Amino acid sequence: xxxxxxxxxxxxxxxxxxxxxxxxxxxxxxxxxxxxxxxxxxxxxxxxxxxxxxxxxxxxxxxxxxxxxxxxxxxxxxxxxxxxxxxxxxxxxxxxxxxxxxxxxxxxxxxxxxxxxxxxxxxxxxxxxxxxxxxxxxxxxxxxxxxxxxxxxxxxxxxxxxxxxxxxxxxxxxxxxxxxxxxxxxxxxxxxxxxxxxxxxxxxxxxxxxxxxxxxxxxxxxxxxx
Numbered sequence: 001x002x003x004x005x006x007x008x009x010x011x012x013x014x015x016x017x018x019x020x021x022x023x024x025x026x027x028x029x030x031x032x033x034x035x036x037x038x039x040x041x042x043x044x045x046x047x048x049x050x051x052x053x054x055x056x057x058x059x060x061x062x063x064x065x066x067x068x069x070x071x072x073x074x075x076x077x078x079x080x081x082x083x084x085x086x087x088x089x090x091x092x093x094x095x096x097x098x099x100x101x102x103x104x105x106x107x108x109x110x111x112x113x114x115x116x117x118x119x120x121x122x123x124x125x126x127x128x129x130x131x132x133x134x135x136x137x138x139x140x141x142x143x144x145x146x147x148x149x150x151x152x153x154x155x156x157x158x159x160x161x162x163x164x165x166x167x168x169x170x171x172x173x174x175x176x177x178x179x180x181x182x183x184x185x186x187x188x189x190x191x192x193x194x195x196x197x198x199x200x201x202x203x204x205x206x207x208x209x210x211x212x213x214x215x216x217x218x219x220x221x222x223x224x225x226x
Contacts, residue, residue, distance in 0.1 A: 030066035030106045032197070045150055045196050048092060053131040056202035059145070064194050069109045072190035073152065080154050080191070088156045092195075093126035093184070095149045096136030102147060106194055110151075112187070120162030121169070121176040123185040124192060126153050132182055148198045154191040155184060 035042040045061050080088045097105065104111075110124040127133040133148055160169040162176030162185050169176050174188040186192055 028107065029068050030064060032106065033063050035061045035063055035196075045198065048150065049094075049130045049148070049198050049200070052129050053134070055131070056134065056146075056200045059199040059201055061199070062197045064106050064197060066106060066109070066194075069190070069193055072109070073154075073193040076154060076188070076190045080156065084156045086157055088154060091128075091153055091155060092150055093128055093153045094130045094133035095124075095126050095151055095194075096133040097147060097149060099145075099147055102149075102197060105149065106197075109190065109194070110192060112189065119164055120178050120183055121164075121166035121185040121187070123168075123176070123187040125183055125185045126151065126192070128182050128184075130198075144201050144203065146200055146202075148200065149194050150196040150198060152193045152195055153184070153186065159184075 035045070041063060042061050046058055049058060049061075077090070095110070112122075112124055115122055115124065130148065134146065155175055156173070159181075160166075160173050160176050162169075162178065166176055166185075168174075168187045174186065174191065176185045176187075177183060
């Protein structure tokens with residue numbers, strides 16, 4: 001039996017959740033737009049990036065919107081409304097990656113099946129501090145032009161301290177973390193949504209200090225994905 005898209009249903013679902021109709025999107029399932037440096041959206045994202053990362057300069061910031069990933073994310077929020085009666089947080093966090101991985105992440109969202117072992121668990125990792133997120137790959141520390149994704153992340157109030165062998169936390173706990181909670185690891189799909197890409201420039205200079213910091217926060221390998 002041939003499977004075809006029901007665009008009427010998808011459009012109705014999109015509109016009911018405040019999204020644009022599906023037909024307004026191009027062939028690829030996401031829209032990417034460079035933000036004007038005078039816009040409020042640019043200022044918000046730039047301020048977030050610079051709040052603890054003054055050593056790097058921003059070249060540009062692109063907004064990203066994938067209607068399919070957005071719909072999945074909104075449904076995940078509905079699930080969290082049911083699961084976490086005591087409440088949950090929706091926060092903006094950072095995920096460093098390579099240029100080559102951007103299209104795949106923007107198209108399919110973060111893919112947990114492609115994650116390597118990480119100090120705090122085998123899930124999708126995010127950093128609350130943009131400077132820590134610059135340590136996603138040793139090779140890229142030497143590059144002048146780098147990229148970082150800003151993502152919305154749903155975080156239930158139930159945490160478990162992560163470890164390298166953890167494949168999923170205990171029942172009803174979909175998030176592990178490090179002790180100061182500068183890094184969280186997500187295990188449930190679609191509870192994160194890329195919303196912006198920061199293109200930035202700069203280099204790390206004191207590699208010994210940064211290597212120790214990277215080891216402490218578990219950032220040496222968390223961004224080896226997609």
